[in-house]
Amino acid sequence: MKPIGPLMWEHRLIEQMVDLLRGEIDRITDRKTVNVILIEQAVDFFRTYADRTHHGKEEEILFRDLSGKALSPDHRRIMEELIREHIHGRRLVRKLVEARDVYLNGYAEALPHMARELNELVEFYPKHIEKEDRGFFFPCLDYFTQAEQDRMLQEFRAFDRNMIHEKYRSVVEHFLGKKVMKPSGTG
Numbered sequence: 539m540k541p542i543g544p545l546m547w548e549h550r551l552i553e554q555m556v557d558l559l560r561g562e563i564d565r566i567t568d569r570k571t572v573n574v575i576l577i578e579q580a581v582d583f584f585r586t587y588a589d590r591t592h593h594g595k596e597e598e599i600l601f602r603d604l605s606g607k608a609l610s611p612d613h614r615r616i617m618e619e620l621i622r623e624h625i626h627g628r629r630l631v632r633k634l635v636e637a638r639d640v641y642l643n644g645y646a647e648a649l650p651h652m653a654r655e656l657n658e659l660v661e662f663y664p665k666h667i668e669k670e671d672r673g674f675f676f677p678c679l680d681y682f683t684q685a686e687q688d689r690m691l692q693e694f695r696a697f698d699r700n701m702i703h704e705k706y707r708s709v710v711e712h713f714l715g716k717k718v719m720k721p722s723g724t725g
C-alpha cells in the first residue's frame with residue numbers, strides 16, 4: 539500500500555461525518571432542535587480523528603518529509619495552503635464549541651448560530667479533502683523512492699498506534715489537572 543492510502547481512507551470517513559452533520563443542520567433549521575450528543579461526538583471526531591490523527595500524519599510526517607525535497611513552486615504553495623487550512627479547520631471547531639456552550643447554557647437563540655458554524659465546517663472539509671486527493675497526494679509520491687514510501691507507511695502506522703493512548707491519557711490529564719507519566723517509547 540502507498541502511504542497516501544490510509545490518508546485517503548480517512549478522508550472517506552471524514553466525508554461521512556460531514557454528511558451526518560448536513561442532516562443535523564437540516565434538523566436544526568426545520569425542527570429548531572439539535573442532537574447535542576452528535577455535536578459532542580462530532581467535536582471529538584474533528585479534534586481527535588480529523589485533526590490530531592489525520593492532519594497529524596499529514597503535517598508531522600508527510601509534509602515534514604516533503605519539506606526536505608526540492609518541491610516545485612506549485613507544490614510548495616499548495617502545501618503551505620493546506621497547513622493554513624488545517625489552522626482554519628481548528629478555528630472552525632473552536633467556534634462550533636463556543637456556539638454549543640452558549641446553547642447548553644440555556645440560550646435557545648444560539649441554535650441558528652450553531653447551524654452557521656456547522657455549515658462552515660461542512661463547507662470547509664470537502665474542499666480541503668478534494669485539494670489533497672485530486673491535486674496533491676499523487677504528485678507528492680513522485681518525490682519519494684519506494685523505500686521512503688514504505689518507511690513513511692510504517693511511520694504512519696506507529697503514529698496511529700500511539701493515538702488511542704494519547705487520547706485517553708489526555709482525558710485523564712484533563713480531569714486530573716496534571717500530566718500523567720508516559721510509558722517509555724510512546725509519544
Ligand SMILES: [Fe+2]
Binds near residue numbers: 620624
Ligand atoms: Fe489536510
Ligand SMILES: [Fe+2]
Binds near residue numbers: 549667670
Ligand atoms: Fe487530509
